[in-house]
Structures are given as structure tokens and as C-alpha cells.
Amino acid sequence: MIFNSLAFLVFIAVFLPLYFSLKGKARLLLCLAGSYFFYGWWNYYFLSLIVFSTLIDYFVGLRLENEQNQNTRKNLLLTSMVVNLGFLGVFKYFNFFIESFTEMLQGWGYEGSLTTLSIILPVGISFYTFQSMSYTIDVYYKKIKVERDFIRFATFISFFPQLVAGPIVRASDFLPQFQKDRHFEWDRLTAGLGQILWGFFKKVAVADSLAPFVDQCFAEPGGFSSLHLLIGIIFYSFQIYCDFSGYSDIAIGLARILGFDFPDNFKTPYFSKNYSEFWTRWHISLSSWLRDYLYIPLGGNRGGSFGSWFFIALFMLLAVVMTGWLWLGIACLALAAWSFWYKRQSDKHERTIFNYMNLMVTMLLGGLWHGAGWAFVFWGFLHGFYQIIQRLAGPIWNKMLDAIRVPNLLQNAIAILLVYSSTCLAWIYFRAANEPNDFLTANEYILKIVSLENFNFGSVINKFWVVKGFLLIGMLLLVEITNLRFTYYKIVQTNPIFRVISFAILLWLISFMGSFGSNSFIYFQF
Amino acid sequence: MKKLLWIPLLLLLTFVGDRIGGWVLKQVVEKSQFRYTRLYKGQAEAEVLLVGNSRGLIFYQPHIEAITEKNTFNICYNGMPIDVARRLIEDYFEHYTAPQQLLLDVTMCDRSNNPLMAGFNMYTPYSQNLEELILDSIPKSGYAGKLSHLYRYNSEVFQRTLAYMNKSDESWTNERVMNDFLVEEAKNLKPYHISYDTVYSGELRAIAQLCQAKGTQLHFLVNPYYPPFAQSINNLDSIKQVILAETQIPVKDYSTLLKDHQYFSDYQHTNTEGSKKYLDQLKLDGILD
Incomplete structure (x- = not known):
């Protein structure tokens, strides 16, 4: 149901x-x-x-x-x-x-399946x-x-x-x-209803309205212009956010009516200024689960364990075997040798190396949790990679911005944009995992965008979907920027006039802009 | 009891707001220059009626009017199913003098399209035919449209209506030229099957009977496809035969008329140049006269 x-x-x-x-x-x-x-x-x-x-x-x-x-x-x-x-x-x-095993054997000349x-x-x-x-x-x-x-x-x-x-x-x-x-508590009912309606708005109006455009883009990326595909991935980033956080809102709201309090699962993740922050705002219940039951037992940022080595070695081996790329094997060996050398320099160096390894293992397994496909694993890899790069280059980047006296507001805007766009890049692999040729589709998608071929609005097909999509995203962002999302339930409880008006507005919006097919939730497949 | 007061208030506000919103949107629709608004506002008098889905939109009206000196009205829409098209044709005949000619691209008979049909909810206040079709085919949407007037306007059809607030859609055309990727991909096309259902024959027959009764000359056509794509369709001939047997009207096939990819925006749609060339051919063949 x-x-x-x-x-x-x-x-x-x-x-x-x-x-x-x-x-x-x-x-x-x-x-x-x-x-x-x-x-x-x-x-x-x-x-x-x-x-x-x-x-x-x-x-x-x-x-x-x-x-x-x-x-x-x-x-x-x-x-x-x-x-x-x-x-x-x-x-x-x-x-x-x-299937992976068969593919691997076929790579070595085995004919059967x-x-x-x-x-x-x-x-x-x-x-x-x-x-x-x-x-x-x-x-x-x-x-x-x-x-x-x-x-x-x-x-x-x-x-x-x-x-x-x-x-x-x-x-x-x-x-x-x-x-x-x-x-039965009236306050709980009103707050819960508020959250449920907001969740339905996100799911039915935003996510499901964006879905057809996104599906079209990923079905045949080669057939569309670069701007069309860029809009497609922006839409997907909001589709998956609204689909999943909408479900969470409905779930939390329902539980609230029944008398249970669940923690927030999303906290405006696309306003994150760095990747660590992103993971404290996106699917919080999973990321904190992985932190407590995987990352910390592996050693966290204090040290390593057999698990750290085992999983890193396993994923490296699988990556080399599955791709059949010799250069990747050599790169992995070189990275392992360098890591050995680096960690022997001091305790601090060792902690750093283990920290990176644990982070990467957590993100790789987090990717695999999302779906049985290498594209999901690669999505996890990208997020692990982003976090490592952030830890390596973050301090230098911040110093550089300070040195050239970039105002704080602009620094924050640049950081948010960087995190958002690289998250979108990773989403391309995540979404392409649903397509028959996952990596080919994702790579074609990215290459087409960066080619800037036909980068003009005239080349965008289904402009009505685009206009409606951006209008809905605008409404969503307006609520999120003003922080209304977090204070909404409290105001709804205490102010009956605000409650009646805001509920009515949400009902009108759902009625006027919702998509009422039998669209399931994306995260059901996970 | 005081704590409960907000619930009837919410229901009342939601209902009143919905009706006011619905009324405002109805006024907006009536001010539009979009084809269906013109149809129901009595501004669609024409001698040539054009029917189809997105492939029918290539009936480029300014060119037809230039070569025939006749008024045209195009009721095509992307993904338009034949059952909706039939109701629109019936509405046209109810409101206007019968056109001299009706050109219908039969490749529109490849789907039922309930989401699009639901989009025509907004025209049910003007059309008994559409209302009956929607209530019969998609009752949930039909009754939802009666319950919430805002819901009636929740569709791409409404968005297009907004887009044509201050301009007519009569001169719409597609300028794009098929890209190299599609040309290359056309070499490896898999067989394509048009999902023709015998139910569609009934709709075509009804249209044929209506045209016959009103003295309108009806032409069933297959508009041009990009030739490699046309060749990949494995049941076009059998569809033409079924239509002939069911309606006694032969289908004129122009699927392979245009050879060069420069005439197409993709495999199934000609661009402006392609459309002009096709329409000139229709003129030469006496279909447009």
C-alpha cells in the first residue's frame, strides 16, 4: 500500500x-x-x-x-x-x-552463463x-x-x-x-496533518511532476541538447529529494498523530556548504546508522581495523576485475603502496589514512545499500571521494578565499553551489543505475552536458514541464530558505488561522499542481 | 467544540477558494487564443479541419492557407488519442458549419491516453461530449474535476492555454533539424510496432459517418516519417487494410515521401521545410484543393 x-x-x-x-x-x-x-x-x-x-x-x-x-x-x-x-x-x-561474477568470467573468456x-x-x-x-x-x-x-x-x-x-x-x-x-491530542493531529500535507505536496506536486521530464532525459540522453539534460539533472536532484523527504514527512506526520516522535530525516540538504554537512542533512537516519554501526566500528577517525583493509582491498580488486583496466590496477597498487608509506610516517598520518579508508568504505557500502548495481557503488565512491578531497583541499581553499577577501555571503554561495553541483554529478550515476546500460548512459549524459551543444532554451523540449518544474522548485526553495519548514509545525499547532489558511493553500496546490498517477516512491526499490 | 471549529472552517475555505480559483482560471482560459478555447468560443470557423497527434501538428496552417486560400483549423495535440479527437470533431460539427475537408493522420490511432484525456477536463463546461467521455473512461478524474474545480486545470493543456494568452497558435511550427546522433542511430533501428486496436476503428467509423452525413470530404493520411524509421514499422500496411475494411475509406500513405533528414526534426516529425514540401504534395495530389 x-x-x-x-x-x-x-x-x-x-x-x-x-x-x-x-x-x-x-x-x-x-x-x-x-x-x-x-x-x-x-x-x-x-x-x-x-x-x-x-x-x-x-x-x-x-x-x-x-x-x-x-x-x-x-x-x-x-x-x-x-x-x-x-x-x-x-x-x-x-x-x-x-551477474557480476558471470560478467567477470566472460571478461576472461568464459562463454557460459x-x-x-x-x-x-x-x-x-x-x-x-x-x-x-x-x-x-x-x-x-x-x-x-x-x-x-x-x-x-x-x-x-x-x-x-x-x-x-x-x-x-x-x-x-x-x-x-x-x-x-x-x-488523542489535537496538537499532535494538527502538527501531524501539517507535516503530512507538506509531504504530499513534495511527493505528488513536486517529485511526480518532475519525473516525466527526467525519465525522458535518461531514456535517450543522446537525443537531447546539453541544456535540456542539465535541466534534467537539476530536476532529478529535486525529484529524489522531494520523493524521499516527502515520504519521510508523511511517515513522521502519521507517527506524530499516533503519538510517536521520530527525528527529522532531511534538513534542507541542498543548502549544505560541505559534503560532511550534506550527510548530516540527507537521509539522516541512514547516514547516522552507517556512522554508528559501520564507520565507527571500522575505527572512524581514530584508527583502522581489519575491516578497513579488507573492504578497501575488496572494492579495489572488484573495480579492476570488473573493468578489466590494467591502468586502474596499477593505480590501485600505487595508491596502496603510497598509503603504506604515508601511514608509517607518524601516528597522525596513520589516523588520516585510516580515516579516509573508513570514510570510503562507509560510502561504498552506503552506495551498495541503495541498490544492487555498480552505478550505485560508484555513486557512493563519488561521495567518499568528495569528502576526502574536501578534507585535503578544504583548508587551502578557505585560506585562499580569505586571502582574496571574498565576502562571507559569497563564500557560502560558492560552497553551496559547489556541493550542489557535484552532488548532481553523482546523481547522474545514481539515476542511470535504473537504465539498462547504466555507466554508458551516465557517461553519455555527462559528456553531452559538458559539450555545451545547443546550449540554448530553444533546444529544450517540453518547455511546459520545465516552466512548471522550476515554479514548483521555486515554491519549495522559498519555504526552505525562510526556514518555514522547521517552524511550520509549531505555528500550525498554536495559530489556528495560520493552520486553516496554510492547509487550504497546500490542498489547493496539490489539487492544481499534483500528479495523480499511481507513482510509487523511489526509495521503495531500496 | 472550539478546538474542532477549524475543521469546518478549513473545509469551507478550501471549497470556497477552490471555486473562486476555478472561476478565475475559467476566465483566463476564455481569454486565451489556444485552439480549443477558440473552438468553444466560436472563433474556429474553417473550410479545412486538421486532426492528428503531434504528427498532425505538422499540418502547417499558414502554408495550407497560402496554397489553398482556405481557412484552416487544427485540433491536433501531442499524444492526442482518437477518442478525444472524435469528441472534438463532434463538437466542431455541432458549433460550426461543416468544413469542406477533414484531414486525419491515422497514425494517431496508436494509443489511448488517459492522462491527456484528463487534461481536457477544463473544457467539460463547454462540451457534453467530452464530459461523457471522461466520466465513462476515467471516472476518477471526471468526478475529481467536479469535486475540485482547480483540479480541472491541473494539466499541460492548461499550461499551453496560458502560453497562448496573447498570441494565436495557428502559426506554430517546428524549425529544428534532426541531429547527427539520431541520423546515426537510425542505422540500427529495431522493428517498430504501432499499437493499433480495433476499438480505434469504431472511432474512425463514427468520424467517417459524421463527415458523410454533413457532406465533408474525409481524407485518412499517413504523414511522413523519416524513411529508415518508416521502414522499421512492421504493421503499417495491415493497419491501412483494417481501416479500409472498417470504414471503406482508403488511407493515403505519405510515410516515405521525404527522404532527406533535413526535412525532419526527429524520426516521426517533419520540420517546417518538410511540412511545406509534404503539403505541396497534398496539393498536387488534389487532397488539398
């Missing part, structure tokens, strides 16, 4: 009155049943995966609480990881690994497995208490507002909220 469907409207109209008319265990049971119904509407067979994952992590959690033996504890944690990552491996990555399976990717699997794993890991490290109530735990894993596309909410943030007995 998707939020922008009639089925969901009916579902929520039945669910909400029931939810607030029940109390305690009965309400919790309704929540769980509703969540399973919500998921099962799409495919009830795959409910078994959620139930199995829930059972494993619930019992692993219970055993971890009483187990003192460190080896057994480790084995229990490993069981949870193997099951959760195993599901991901089979359902999301199996065919990808087989290995069998792939006809597997449907269960919606939201990457989200709920990460949420579930975070619980087990936190219990293992004794950061949180174990949840003994199965219904409560199962509801935490499958809570329908954020089940299929996040935000990934940590057990430490979510489970304690189940202990409060909650009543």
Missing part, C-alpha cells in the same frame, strides 16, 4: 478511530495487525520475512540479556547478522553478484533489516535494555508509517515511546 493511494486513505480512515478507541495491549495489537495488513496489501508472502526477522532478533535479544559468555554472545549477534544480511543478500543482491533466480525484491527490506539489526547490536553492546514484550517488539520492527521507506528509527528512540499511554 502506498500513501498516495485511495486504498491507504480508506485504511487510515478505519485505522485511526479504532486506534484511539482502544488502549494498552489491544491498541498495540491493532498497530501490529494494521502494519502487517499495510505490508501484506503489497505482497503477503513477504510478510513471512518480516515475521522471521522479528522472531530471530526478539529471541537473540532475550538470550543476549542473560548470556554472560562472550563467545556465545558473539555467536548470537552473528546469528542475527547472518539472518538479516542473508535476507538482504538473497533477495536484493543474489542476482547482482551472480550462471543461473540467476527470478526474485522479487521485498519492499522496504533494506529499511526494516537495518532497524532490526540496530536493536540486536545495541542489546549486544548493552546500550539498551532488551524488549521482553513480543508484540511491542514486533510493532517496533513493522510500524507501518516507516516500514517500507524509513526513516530508520533506532530501538533506543522508539521502544521507550511504547511505554507511554497515549491519548
Whole structure:
């Protein structure tokens, strides 16, 4: 079931009155049943995966609480990881690994092909497995208490507002909220509704209106002018932002009405002045998950581990083998040799090298989390690369700007533009991952833009889409620049006139500018 | 109760605002020079009626008027499906003296296009035919348009209406010349299949009967394609035969008339020069007289 469907409207109209008319265990049971119904509407067979994952992590959690033996504890944690990552491996990555392996063998002259399976990717699997794993890991490290109530735990894993596309909410943030007995609150309803309407505006009006233009650009980049393609990638950057943050807003708003508080998942990411900041503003629940459960365990900015070396070596090897580029192999070897030499200079140098390695591993795996394709991995690589370059060249760049006395406002504008445009460059690979020839499409797209061929507005096709797209982006940016996005829910709660007028405006805009096809959310595929 | 007051207030404001907005947009539409507004405002009297999708837009009106000295009216639109075209033709015949000729590019019979049909919601206050079609084919959109008047104007058709506020669209033409990339790609075209459905024959038959009843000369045409693309279409001949059998009207095929890529903006659309050359040929063949 998707939020922008009639089925969901009916579902929520039945669910909400029931939810607030029940109390305690009965309400919790309704929540769980509703969540399973919500998921099962799409495919009830795959409910078994959620139930199995829930059972494993619930019992692993219970055993971890009483187990003192460190080896057994480790084995229990490993069981949870193997099951959760195993599901991901089979359902999301199996065919990808087989196809990559076949491609690699074919590169070496092998003629046959290995069998792939006809597997449907269960919606939201990457989200709920990460949420579930975070619980087990936190219990293992004794950061949180174990949840003994199965219904409560199962509801935490499958809570329908954020089940299929996040935000990934940590057990430490979510489970304690189940202990409060909650009543219907008008303030929560109004604030939640405000956030839901804003989310719908972003999804239905902005993201879905931009989608046809973007699809057209990526279907055949060679057939369009450079300006057309440039507009296409600008549109995609806002399409994916509005699609995903719109979903998050709806999810957070729904949870708010039901009495739960979820943290923000996006904070105006395209106004970031550097790449580290971007990742504290974009998909915050995933980036903080990766930071806490991957980057820091790898050593973070303090040092390295076997994992740092292993993953870097693995990705380098795969890159060389998959491309078959000898020069890349030599470059990787040279980089590894230089890293060895550099890290031996001092502890500080060693920390720096490990920091870069951990950063790159985190971004590469973050890319792979998004999708089973090398273009997603390359997208992650670009973001890792940007962050390393920023750390290397950032201080020099800032000094240079200071030396030539560039005003702060201009410095900020340049920084925002730089981060935004390089993020767009990475988005080209991310979006091209959906096309049959991902890298070819992305490279053709980029080359066509930089060629500046027919760089004039006359060469742009479907100008009506362009005008509407920029109008919607303008409205969005206006709200984001004025910071209204963050204060909106508070004003909505306290000022009924503002509430009525702003809700009405959003409803008019959705009605007048929304796209009402059955457009699913982009992040469902992840 | 005081806490609940905002809900009826919101509903009332949303409804009133929607109706006011809808009324304002209706006034805007009526001031436009866009073809469908002219059709419903009684400003589309013509001797030659031109029908098609984006490929029909190549019926370059100033050139036709120059070579025939007849008034023309073009009701083509990008991706126009035949069912919508039929209702527009019926509306035309209801509002005006029957035209002498109707030229219809039959390659428009390749799709149903519900999103575009929904775009014509904004003309339902003027057209019983369109309203019935929309309520019948896409009831959700039809009733949504009745519920929210703003929704009626949520379409590209409305945006085009805005674009032609102060100028007529009669002289629209496509100046672009096909780029080298497309010329090169044309060497490796895969077979192309026009998704013709027998339902479309019924629509064509209805148009033929209407023209016959009103004494309008009807021509079914295939407008030019870029030849390598035309050759890649694997069912054009069978479509022509089906149409002939269903309507008793032969389809005149100009799909390979123009050879040079300079006459095209892409595989399926001629540019201004190509259009002129094609229209001159229609004149020579007595179709435009």
C-alpha cells in the first residue's frame, strides 16, 4: 500500500478511530495487525520475512540479556547478522553478484552463463533489516535494555508509517515511546496533518511532476541538447529529494498523530556548504546508522581495523576485475603502496589514512545499500571521494578565499553551489543505475552536458514541464530558505488561522499542481 | 467544540477558494487564443479541419492557407488519442458549419491516453461530449474535476492555454533539424510496432459517418516519417487494410515521401521545410484543393 493511494486513505480512515478507541495491549495489537495488513496489501508472502526477522532478533535479544559468555554472545549477534544480511543478500543482491561474477568470467573468456533466480525484491527490506539489526547490536553492546514484550517488539520492527521507506528509527528512540499511554491530542493531529500535507505536496506536486521530464532525459540522453539534460539533472536532484523527504514527512506526520516522535530525516540538504554537512542533512537516519554501526566500528577517525583493509582491498580488486583496466590496477597498487608509506610516517598520518579508508568504505557500502548495481557503488565512491578531497583541499581553499577577501555571503554561495553541483554529478550515476546500460548512459549524459551543444532554451523540449518544474522548485526553495519548514509545525499547532489558511493553500496546490498517477516512491526499490 | 471549529472552517475555505480559483482560471482560459478555447468560443470557423497527434501538428496552417486560400483549423495535440479527437470533431460539427475537408493522420490511432484525456477536463463546461467521455473512461478524474474545480486545470493543456494568452497558435511550427546522433542511430533501428486496436476503428467509423452525413470530404493520411524509421514499422500496411475494411475509406500513405533528414526534426516529425514540401504534395495530389 502506498500513501498516495485511495486504498491507504480508506485504511487510515478505519485505522485511526479504532486506534484511539482502544488502549494498552489491544491498541498495540491493532498497530501490529494494521502494519502487517499495510505490508501484506503489497505482497503477503513477504510478510513471512518480516515475521522471521522479528522472531530471530526478539529471541537473540532475550538470550543476549542473560548470556554472560562472550563467545556465545558473539555467536548470537552473528546469528542475527547472518539472518538479516542473508535476507538482504538473497533477495536484493543474489542476482547482482551472480551477474557480476558471470560478467567477470566472460571478461576472461568464459562463454557460459550462471543461473540467476527470478526474485522479487521485498519492499522496504533494506529499511526494516537495518532497524532490526540496530536493536540486536545495541542489546549486544548493552546500550539498551532488551524488549521482553513480543508484540511491542514486533510493532517496533513493522510500524507501518516507516516500514517500507524509513526513516530508520533506532530501538533506543522508539521502544521507550511504547511505554507511554497515549491519548488523542489535537496538537499532535494538527502538527501531524501539517507535516503530512507538506509531504504530499513534495511527493505528488513536486517529485511526480518532475519525473516525466527526467525519465525522458535518461531514456535517450543522446537525443537531447546539453541544456535540456542539465535541466534534467537539476530536476532529478529535486525529484529524489522531494520523493524521499516527502515520504519521510508523511511517515513522521502519521507517527506524530499516533503519538510517536521520530527525528527529522532531511534538513534542507541542498543548502549544505560541505559534503560532511550534506550527510548530516540527507537521509539522516541512514547516514547516522552507517556512522554508528559501520564507520565507527571500522575505527572512524581514530584508527583502522581489519575491516578497513579488507573492504578497501575488496572494492579495489572488484573495480579492476570488473573493468578489466590494467591502468586502474596499477593505480590501485600505487595508491596502496603510497598509503603504506604515508601511514608509517607518524601516528597522525596513520589516523588520516585510516580515516579516509573508513570514510570510503562507509560510502561504498552506503552506495551498495541503495541498490544492487555498480552505478550505485560508484555513486557512493563519488561521495567518499568528495569528502576526502574536501578534507585535503578544504583548508587551502578557505585560506585562499580569505586571502582574496571574498565576502562571507559569497563564500557560502560558492560552497553551496559547489556541493550542489557535484552532488548532481553523482546523481547522474545514481539515476542511470535504473537504465539498462547504466555507466554508458551516465557517461553519455555527462559528456553531452559538458559539450555545451545547443546550449540554448530553444533546444529544450517540453518547455511546459520545465516552466512548471522550476515554479514548483521555486515554491519549495522559498519555504526552505525562510526556514518555514522547521517552524511550520509549531505555528500550525498554536495559530489556528495560520493552520486553516496554510492547509487550504497546500490542498489547493496539490489539487492544481499534483500528479495523480499511481507513482510509487523511489526509495521503495531500496 | 472550539478546538474542532477549524475543521469546518478549513473545509469551507478550501471549497470556497477552490471555486473562486476555478472561476478565475475559467476566465483566463476564455481569454486565451489556444485552439480549443477558440473552438468553444466560436472563433474556429474553417473550410479545412486538421486532426492528428503531434504528427498532425505538422499540418502547417499558414502554408495550407497560402496554397489553398482556405481557412484552416487544427485540433491536433501531442499524444492526442482518437477518442478525444472524435469528441472534438463532434463538437466542431455541432458549433460550426461543416468544413469542406477533414484531414486525419491515422497514425494517431496508436494509443489511448488517459492522462491527456484528463487534461481536457477544463473544457467539460463547454462540451457534453467530452464530459461523457471522461466520466465513462476515467471516472476518477471526471468526478475529481467536479469535486475540485482547480483540479480541472491541473494539466499541460492548461499550461499551453496560458502560453497562448496573447498570441494565436495557428502559426506554430517546428524549425529544428534532426541531429547527427539520431541520423546515426537510425542505422540500427529495431522493428517498430504501432499499437493499433480495433476499438480505434469504431472511432474512425463514427468520424467517417459524421463527415458523410454533413457532406465533408474525409481524407485518412499517413504523414511522413523519416524513411529508415518508416521502414522499421512492421504493421503499417495491415493497419491501412483494417481501416479500409472498417470504414471503406482508403488511407493515403505519405510515410516515405521525404527522404532527406533535413526535412525532419526527429524520426516521426517533419520540420517546417518538410511540412511545406509534404503539403505541396497534398496539393498536387488534389487532397488539398
